[in-house]
Amino acid sequence: MPITLRTASTLTQFLIEQRRRFPDARGEFNALILDAAMACKAIAKSVAYGALTDTLGNHEEEEGGSINVQGETQKKLDVLSNDLFIRRSEWGGHLAGMVSEEMEGPYSIPSHLPRGKYLLAFDPLDGSSNIDINVSVGSIFSVLRAPSHVAEGAPLSATDFLQPGTEQVAAGYALYGPSTMLVLSVGTGVHGFTLDPVMGEFMLTHPDLRVPDDTQEFAINASNARFWEAPVKRYVDECLAGKTGPRGKDFNMRWIASMVADAHRILMRGGVFLYPRDTKDPSKPGRLRLLYEANPVGFIIEQAGGRASTGRKPVLRVQPSSLHQRVGLVFGSKNEVERIERYHAEPSKAEAEAPLFAERSLFRC
Ligand code: AFP
Numbered sequence: 001m002p003i004t005l006r007t008a009s010t011l012t013q014f015l016i017e018q019r020r021r022f023p024d025a026r027g028e029f030n031a032l033i034l035d036a037a038m039a040c041k042a043i044a045k046s047v048a049y050g051a052l053t054d055t056l057g058n059h060e061e062e063e064g065g066s067i068n069v070q071g072e073t074q075k076k077l078d079v080l081s082n083d084l085f086i087r088r089s090e091w092g093g094h095l096a097g098m099v100s101e102e103m104e105g106p107y108s109i110p111s112h113l114p115r116g117k118y119l120l121a122f123d124p125l126d127g128s129s130n131i132d133i134n135v136s137v138g139s140i141f142s143v144l145r146a147p148s149h150v151a152e153g154a155p156l157s158a159t160d161f162l163q164p165g166t167e168q169v170a171a172g173y174a175l176y177g178p179s180t181m182l183v184l185s186v187g188t189g190v191h192g193f194t195l196d197p198v199m200g201e202f203m204l205t206h207p208d209l210r211v212p213d214d215t216q217e218f219a220i221n222a223s224n225a226r227f228w229e230a231p232v233k234r235y236v237d238e239c240l241a242g243k244t245g246p247r248g249k250d251f252n253m254r255w256i257a258s259m260v261a262d263a264h265r266i267l268m269r270g271g272v273f274l275y276p277r278d279t280k281d282p283s284k285p286g287r288l289r290l291l292y293e294a295n296p297v298g299f300i301i302e303q304a305g306g307r308a309s310t311g312r313k314p315v316l317r318v319q320p321s322s323l324h325q326r327v328g329l330v331f332g333s334k335n336e337v338e339r340i341e342r343y344h345a346e347p348s349k350a351e352a353e354a355p356l357f358a359e360r361s362l363f364r365c
Helices: 011-019 028-052 076-090 128-133 222-227 230-244 259-269 290-303 334-345 349-353
Strands: 095-100 118-126 137-145 170-176 180-185 191-196 201-206 217-219 272-275 307-309 329-332
Touching: 011 028, 011 191, 011 201, 028 076, 028 118, 028 137, 028 170, 028 180, 076 095, 076 118, 076 128, 076 137, 095 290, 118 128, 118 290, 128 137, 137 259, 137 290, 170 259, 170 290, 180 201, 180 259, 180 290, 217 259, 222 230, 230 272, 230 334, 259 272, 259 290, 259 329, 272 334, 290 307, 290 329, 307 334, 329 334
Parallel strands: 095 118, 217 272
Antiparallel strands: 118 137, 137 170, 170 180, 180 191, 191 201, 272 329, 307 329
């Protein structure tokens, strides 16, 4: 069967059309998104070449490898992707600064370059432990407004980035899978663009993506089961019990270990993703990072009609306290996420049986 190519608008066309809603806009925002998209295209190219170039494996710094601020071994592609994001985005005069999973502190725009009114937070290569085995990885980014004193030239500090996810102006991710996709929200729903590798353009192929309210598919790393809190155990047990359990239906399970890829599946066909707070390492309240993982993915999922939560509250309402803060994250089909939040809000069986929670316990003799 011959392949028929669909004509679709380009990312640039899409952004120009969005900008027409704001007659005073000067195009800085659009230019910033196009720079981020360019970084993603360059990363897609490096990822696609795989073992043909010397970009797989660990980053070797003086032969000992390098460790990022998270205490994780950096891959060569982590370092390369971080560099691509910085170089592609710093020059245009739209940004006042950036933070990344791979850098300890904020990156200020060098003084010889113009400074702009936005801040960019990004994870340059999410799921990079999958890179050497040729499984999908991605990049995630979040755009915030810079406080006015910073946009006007005052020194940049970490505090400038500590804004809740509700303040995001835009969020997006690129998925480097069988095809490269850019999924973007500028606050008017969620739209998916597929990279035409010959034209080098992101084409609008998935307008107005919506997460179905209900699902029969969940995603969690079950090797952490012994560390889960009671509400998460209860939720997963009920899913596993299937048709004969309290949910009265069978569930399927998927786990890619690249959050971008798991989020994309959920955006395309529904599902729920959990990387909840657990007791594995009491110093870490969750695995995923708030500013450049949980917030942008949460923004996209909510813009698509889904829900994103810590299990206890909407993740977008968490007030960040540090750049690399971790958080428990549950997102996806609305009715499932609300159920998980309900389980967290209900007192546990042990609490319910304890005297303070028991009905009429204060009056018991
Ligand atoms: P890496 O980028 O270090 O591979 O981490 C990926 C990630 O932050 C997220 O994308 C996955 O959902 C999650 O970690 C996987 O964690 P586990 O290895 O504990 O399953």
